[in-house]
Amino acid sequence: MESAIPVHLQCPRTRQKRVPDDYQPPYPSFVARFQPAVAQVAMAYFGLQFRGSMTAQPREALAGLEQAFSAANAPGHWDRASHVDEAGYTNIISIAYWDRPAVFDAWFAAHGTHWASGANKLDGCGTFTEVLRPRMERFETLFSSSERAEGVAVVSAGMSDVVQEHAYWGGARDRMPASQTEALAPAGAPRVVTEGLYRRVVPHDNVCLIRSGQDWGDTPPEERRMYLEDVEPVLRQGMDxxxxxxxxxxxxxxxxxxxxxxxxxxxxxxxxxxxxxSLAALERWAESHPTHVAIFGAAMKYLSALGPAAKLKLYHEVSVATTDEQHFEYFNCHDRTGMLRA
Amino acid sequence: MESAIPVHLQCPRTRQKRVPDDYQPPYPSFVARFQPAVAQVAMAYFGLQFRGSMTAQPREALAGLEQAFSAANAPGHWDRASHVDEAGYTNIISIAYWDRPAVFDAWFAAHGTHWASGANKLDGCGTFTEVLRPRMERFETLFSSSERAEGVAVVSAGMSDVVQEHAYWGGARDRMPASQTEALAPAGAPRVVTEGLYRRVVPHDNVCLIRSGQDWGDTPPEERRMYLEDVEPVLRQGMDxxxxxxxxxxxxxxxxxxxxxxxxxxxxxxxxxxxxxSLAALERWAESHPTHVAIFGAAMKYLSALGPAAKLKLYHEVSVATTDEQHFEYFNCHDRTGMLRA
Known part of the structure; x- marks a missing residue:
């Protein structure tokens, strides 16, 4: 067992972790490990927003983005996901990860700046770009299995051994190196600046982003039934x-x-x-709001019933970003899109 | 809103509380407030253990204890409770509270020392005495209603206003004044010393005691049904x-x-x-063990459904005691009694 904080990022603490040094987590979890030379990453979310079915122009824009992800200074990893939002719009988001901000900057200058600038003519679609560039001290990951990386972990050097700081509330904070000395409290409030159809967000300090995923692709029929019938509906309620x-x-x-x-x-x-x-707001919801207590309870019941035989894979990545590590812009998006609600 | 830590026990922190200063708990809770002159309390558990129905001798012993609780140097409060343990024995425990250890000492010398010494002849019953004398820095209370004190709170000066440090995991620690500067980590291990039928426990540092109660006496029929059918069975499973x-x-x-x-x-x-x-062991069970997650989930569902109209009253008191604040003795009790299992 090892600390989730890699040795090269450990420092004398002015703030304590929540568990004693002899704490033994009840089940194994793993974190992504990066080469010590990696000082900062970039996580870029490129969104496309439209009603109904996609027309030719936005389809070509998505294909163009896919091509750009193979161009010079390409991300180490990207994937794409979709959802229909509360306003009835479909959002397709292409998410790309880099392990060197300078490479991201070069790529973004060549292929990214136009995405949400309004330069694209996309048959009335909205577009948005949400970027975090957290230093290593300011994000953490967690995986239920060391066999399959997702998200930012795909651009890492690999998985850790079993880590100590998990399976208790406050674990995400304790895994984040900055928490050794910083409260990670928010300062200020985000502000939306509107220039016609184009809007950008002037960020506040210590915004928090979580991407928390599940992969039921490997589950046998009975486990799949349990996930889809007993867990997923409770998860969906919390997400809603x-x-x-x-x-x-x-x-x-x-x-x-x-x-x-x-x-x-x-x-x-x-x-x-x-x-x-803030991370604190996320912590409070996760540990004490009825909707997440219900999710946690359903997941506990599921994982207790299956034990180590469970094939469901869970992971998350949590970042707490300073103002200079954030970039948000939205073109022709509805008012409830992403940080426009802030 | 005020801090659960009374002003006169606040000190410069070397350890942080878990929530930011602007944290607002989602519902009100209260703590017992003591006069600043109260430096230490005593909590004494006098147990009587027997199989089947009680005979005359133990009945008289209980009546004698009751009389002693009205004698000179009497406790400020006492109550009595019973349960049938896993070995099939009935245990009747008389629990008394003092707000001055010197008064407790005087009372104990006159009326308490014989209880579990073997001096009582009680038709083969077992007896035990479990005493904690925590300083004010080393215990905390929490009440869902400020209208009815229980346990140690009955010997307090009254209830606080709404307090900040509750409704999140780690709240008990944050309410305990000693946590401002101490990890409250256990040291050593308790050891049972046997002298025939008499056994005492040589304590370890930072043992933790919780008394956590519920009072459904004021609930109207529908709420009572919800408590007894939806919550109590889940609570019982966790207790078992x-x-x-x-x-x-x-x-x-x-x-x-x-x-x-x-x-x-x-x-x-x-x-x-x-x-x-240790307090840490209690924290880990409470926040992440399936049995307590189920209790918490059931209670959340119940309280969410009823809101402020709920008539169920909840309270607890948690102490973390140094070795010199502990006293355990057992006479003719079975091996799974109290701290004999340690």
Whole structure:
């Protein structure tokens, strides 16, 4: 067992982790490990928003983005997912990860800046770009299995051994190196600046992003039935709550998304991604709101029944970004899109 | 809103509380407030253990204890509760509280020392005495209603205003003044010393005791049905787990008890009381073990459905005691009694 905080990012603490040094988690979990030379990553969400079915222009734009992801300075990994939002719009989001911000910057200058600038003419579709560039101290990952990386972990050097800091509330904070010395409290409030159809968000300090996913592709029939009938409906209720009523508890936006394959067909993978006022607000919802207590209870029951035989794979990545690590822009999107609600 | 830590016990922190200063709990809770002159309390559990029905001698011993609770240096409050343990023995425990240890010492010298010494001849019954004398820094209370005190709160000066540090995991620790500067980690292990039928426990540092109760006496019919049918069975399962299998997770003993009236009839009040290796072990069970997640989920569902109209009253008191604040002795008790399992 090892600490989720890699040795090279450990420092003298002024703040304590929540568990004693002899804490033994009740089941194994793993984190992504990066080469010590990696100082910062980039996570870029490129969204396309439309009603009804997609026309030729946006379809070509998606194909163009896919091509750009193979161009010079390409991301180390990308995937694509979709959801229908509360306003009835379909959102297809292409998510790309880089392990060097300078490479991302070069790529973005060549292929990314136009996405949500309004330069694209996409038959009335909306587009948005949401980028975080957290330093290594400011994000953490967690995986139920070390066999399949997702998200930012795909651009890592591989998985850790079993880590200590998980299976208790506050684990995400304790896995994040910055928590050794920082409260990660939010400062200020995000502000939307409107220039016609184009809107950008002036960020606040310590915004929090979580991408939390599940992959039921490997589950045998009985486990799949349990996931789809006993767990997924409870998860969906919680996701709907955050989407519709999250603002009061500090959740700016939540998208419960289905991952797509190269042809745009739905895979047996989903994730929730949500923007939060702070890590603390996310912690409070996760540990004490009835909707997440219900999700946790359903997941506990499921995992207790199956034990180590469970084939469902769970993962998440949580970032807490300073203002200079954030970039949000929206073109022709409806008012409840992403950080526009903030 | 105020801090659960009274002003006169606040000190410069070397350890942080888990929530930010602007944290707003989602519902009100209250703590017992003591006069600043109160530096330490005593909580004494006098147990009587027997199989089948009670005979004359133990009945007289209970009456004698009741009389002693009215004698000089009497406790400020006492109550009595019973349960049938996993070995099939009935345990009647008389629980008394003092707000001055010197007064307790005087009372104990006159009326208490003989209880579990073997001096009582009680038709083969077992007896035990379990005493904690925590300083104010080392215990905390929590009440869902400020209208009815229970346990140690009855010897307090009254209830606080709404407090901040509750409704999140780790709240008990954050309410305990010692947590401002101490990890409250256990040191050493308790050891049982046997002298014939008499056994005492040489304690370890930072043992943890919780008494956590519910009072459904004021609930109207529909709420009572919900409590008894939807919540109580889940609570009982958790209590049974701790009683039968708690040792592996640091719970030395758990008693799920029914409070008795002066005639020995059951009131509509119950509580769990359990001895733990450490506050951390209790925290881990409470926040992540399936049995308590189920209790928490059932309680959340119940309280969400009823809102502020709920008439169920909940309370607890948690102590973390140094070795010099503990006293355990057992006479003719079975091996699975209280701290004898440690």
């Amino acid at each position: 709550f955050l989407r519709d009523d999250g603002l009061a508890i500090g959740c700016f936006a939540n998208r419960y998304m289905r991952v797509l394959d190269a042809q745009g067909a739905e895979l047996e993978k989903s994730f929730g991604m949500s923007w939060w006022k | 787990f701790l009683r039968d299998d708690g040792l592996a997770i640091g719970c030395f003993a758990n008693r799920y008890m029914r409070v008795l009236d002066a005639q020995g009839a059951e009131l509509e009040k119950s509580f769990g009381m359990s001895w733990w290796k």
